[in-house]
Amino acid sequence: MxxxxxxxxxxxxxxxxxxxxxxxxxxxxxxxxxxxxxxxxxxxxxxxxxxxxxxxxxxxxxxxxxxxxxxxxxxxxxxxxxxxxxxxxxxxxxxxxxxxxxxxxxxxxxxxxxxxxxxxxxxxxxxxxxxxxxxxxxxxxxxxxRNLLQPASGLGSISVNVARSVGPAxxxxxxxxxxxxxxxxxxxxxxxxxxxxxxxxxxxxxxxxxxPERFTAALRAGGRYVRHSPIVQRLLFRALLFLIPGSALWALLPLIANQRLGLGAGGYGVLLAALGAGAVVGGVVLPWVRSRLPPNVFLLIAGLTYGPAMLVVALVPIEAVVLVALVPAGLAWVTVLANLNAEMQLFLPGWVRARGLAVYQVVFAGGQALGALAWGVVADTAGLIVAHVAAGLLMILGALTVRIWPLPDLRAVEQDPATHWPDLELAHEPDPSVGPVIVILTYTVREERRADFVTAMEEVRAARQRTGASRWGLFREGESGDLFVEVYELPSWDEHLRQHGGRLTKADQAAELRAWRHAEGTPQVSHLLPAEANP
The missing domain is CATH 1.20.1250 (Growth Hormone; Chain: A;)
Structure with missing residues (x-):
């Protein structure tokens, strides 16, 4: 959406x-x-x-x-x-x-x-x-x-940028x-x-x-969630589209101060202060801006602010002009990244929130580090101005791709935990470490609803894999055209219990119910456990 x-x-x-x-x-x-x-x-x-x-x-x-x-x-x-x-x-x-x-x-x-x-x-x-x-x-x-998460994220950015300005001094x-x-x-x-x-x-x-989960299982679950969450991937992708060109300004600003403007360490500090002032202002105005602009319009404006500012910094060797350009650049930098961070916090369910935010931090640190290295190499080989202009143009181009790869609308996504499956009634209680576990659901779907059912089950597949399934498949029984069988595998019984005891969200529940509306009645469920674990 x-x-x-x-x-x-x-x-x-x-x-x-x-x-x-x-x-x-x-x-x-x-x-x-x-x-x-x-x-x-x-x-x-x-x-x-x-x-x-x-x-x-x-x-x-x-x-x-x-x-x-x-x-x-x-x-x-x-x-x-x-x-x-x-x-x-x-x-x-x-x-x-x-x-x-x-x-x-x-x-x-x-x-x-x-x-x-x-x-x-x-x-x-x-x-x-x-x-x-x-x-x-x-x-x-x-x-x-929840309604204060975005200003809280902006305050986090203010904290970082105030510290960056005050600490060294x-x-x-x-x-x-x-x-x-x-x-x-x-x-x-x-x-x-x-x-x-x-x-x-x-x-x-x-x-x-x-x-608590076992450490290695928790690592695998976090990676699996990110791999099977298109929304998280889109947020990370938009962050990279901004970070990689945007990192050129931070990485090459000392050279701009020294080589282009002829400034010493004090002058470089003034340039950093201008960036920091814009960043602080960005943290303050973020809630106001986000309340008045759709997310994708906001992202477009920020990119079209930062990119031209980079061009001005590269092409105009006048200190006063560069200082003026750096203030909106700092504002755009913080508003985009603080907003994306807040969107991640809003979307990620509690059970995997820290792991998802850790991936964001890896992308943030890695995008800056690799971007700075790349733009440093370009500056050494093609020149400082070329590197800055190329980064500015890439930033503008990345902002324009918002129509192709837009941010999702997360306002209606409910990530609170949901438990809507009935209590499991098994002949015996398996050990939590038993695995793999195979879950089979059988649906009866009439001919006129089959296409809609198969389409709706794609969202179910993503939910199953985000919350624990290592493999998933949807099959149609050959002997009866009306029977569809969903089969998915989990690493252990513990993973299955966690899947239906805290990992599934209301959004996942809604996806299942949309698929079930195309079937007759509720699906028949069975669980297969390893034979050697159940003599």
Missing amino acids: VSAGPASAEPPPSAWAPLRVAAYRNLWVAMLVANIGTWMQTVGAQWLLIDERNASTLVALVQTASSLPILLLALPAGALADTLDRRRLLIAVQFFIVGVGTALTLLTLTGRMPPALLLTLTFAFGVGQALTLPAWAAIIPDLVP IAGVLIALTGVPLVFALNTLAFLFFAVTLIRWRAGTSRSVEV
Whole structure:
């Protein structure tokens, strides 16, 4: 389904409305402090390396060591966040980060911080962040009502961009006055503050299921859900269409400042501030804009704002003009990505939310990293202007594809859990680990309804595979033209129990009922278990 009409006529919630929810406000402030500490820590680590041999490579490796864990661990972290109590997981991870920060502080203070150890501890710090991000994103829908998810996502972007602007500035002043150890110490205290805030938050439950899944099974289930969810794939695809060309601006802006505008480090900081100011404004106006524009029109306007801004930055070597162009670019950047993140949070059911958001984070980090690398290569081989112009044109082209690959309309999609199958009545209770399990449903469908039935069963197939089925098929009995047989296989009996005890949503239920309306009565159901498990 594609949204073509106007959004709801209800007044949009304020960008600051989520802050009226005490639990969200406290945790958002704590996360803002932690984000500022993270940027302070990054600057401090880079400063320790500027006098080393091969300083350029070592300084660049600080960013690599910080971001690589997100690419490596986001999916396992999402599985952990969906199988464990998210609050307790977050608390444990923050204390791990506090331990890393304490080691950084003490070793730096005593002069025992060689580059290899600094990069190792920076990587460990990144591991903590990789474990934090999916769990934090997954608890936001538990903190605020559904209608406040989009402004909450915008506030998350504001937090990141305020920290990006404030953190390095604070770190620079403190390093000049006292040295790097104090910067590391304050970062440690920032994460200790986040841990204490989490301890004080008393959540009813922050886990999607009472009995946790096995880790490997949870990983496979998360991957299977994404593979068989066209809506999630479309959201990720639209994110990549924006991220890959958009990353050129962030990656090449230092070169624009130095080579095109003749600015030093201070001038580059001013350019970043313009981008950051636009990003903050974008977070503030996101709810207002989204309430007045259909999602696809909104996406088109954002792309047609960001792309021309990139062309101006590349082609006009006047600092004032570039500054003006960077503000709407920052606004478009945050509004698109915060909106897509909010759409993911709205769509993903609770049992797989952290894993789905982890995939989004992998796409976000990977799209930026690969895009930056690609545009850097283009700039080295064809020139800075060519790279920027090509990225700007690609951004415009990507925005125009919204008519071909539109965003789905998620307003009517109900992702609350639904249990509409009758209780299973078996001759014996199988062990949850028994598998594979085959489920067979037999339908009676008259000739005039067959085509509609087969079409409707395609949605059923997707729902079965998203929620646990590893294989699925629909067959027609040769001896009777009216009998259709649905057969699907699940890895274990536990997977089947989870499928019908929390994974199916009201949208999945509606898809089944639409198919059943074309059949006579309700289908006959049987379950096949391995013979050796049932002597």
